[in-house]
Amino acid sequence: MTPSSKLRSPFRHLMNAVVLTLIAVVYGCGPATFEYPEVTTPPPSKVDNFRELLKSYAESGQLDSGAELLVAEADSLSIEGVTKSVEIKTEVQQMVAAKSAGEVKKHAEAALKMLP
Secondary structure: OOHHHHHHHHHHHHHHHHHHHHHHHHHOOOOOOOOOOOOOOOOOOHHHHHHHHHHHHHHHOOOOOOHHHHHHHHHOOOOOOOOOHHHHHHHHHHHHHOOOHHHHHHHHHHHHHHOO
16 A cells, blocks of 8 residues: 555545535435325304304303394394294394393203204
């Protein structure tokens, strides 16, 4: 071995490591392909939303500012195909006019039973 080859040997290994590292960095593992799954849960229908609101009034017996809007929502139930929408609207109107928590619960439960 010549003196110059002794000096090149450690640098050759270092140079090989640097070149391999650069190749790995440049090419990497290839492009990442990840497809997000589509959300297939349909949004709740108006009838489902109406039912959830009535359930909350039936459980608590307390009316809030949204109770007045239920009367208007009861009108739109016939569009959704609910056959007893007139009776449900009557129960909701009586619920909104109720003076006690017991009456609110009673009318809310009666309207819930009429929903499909």
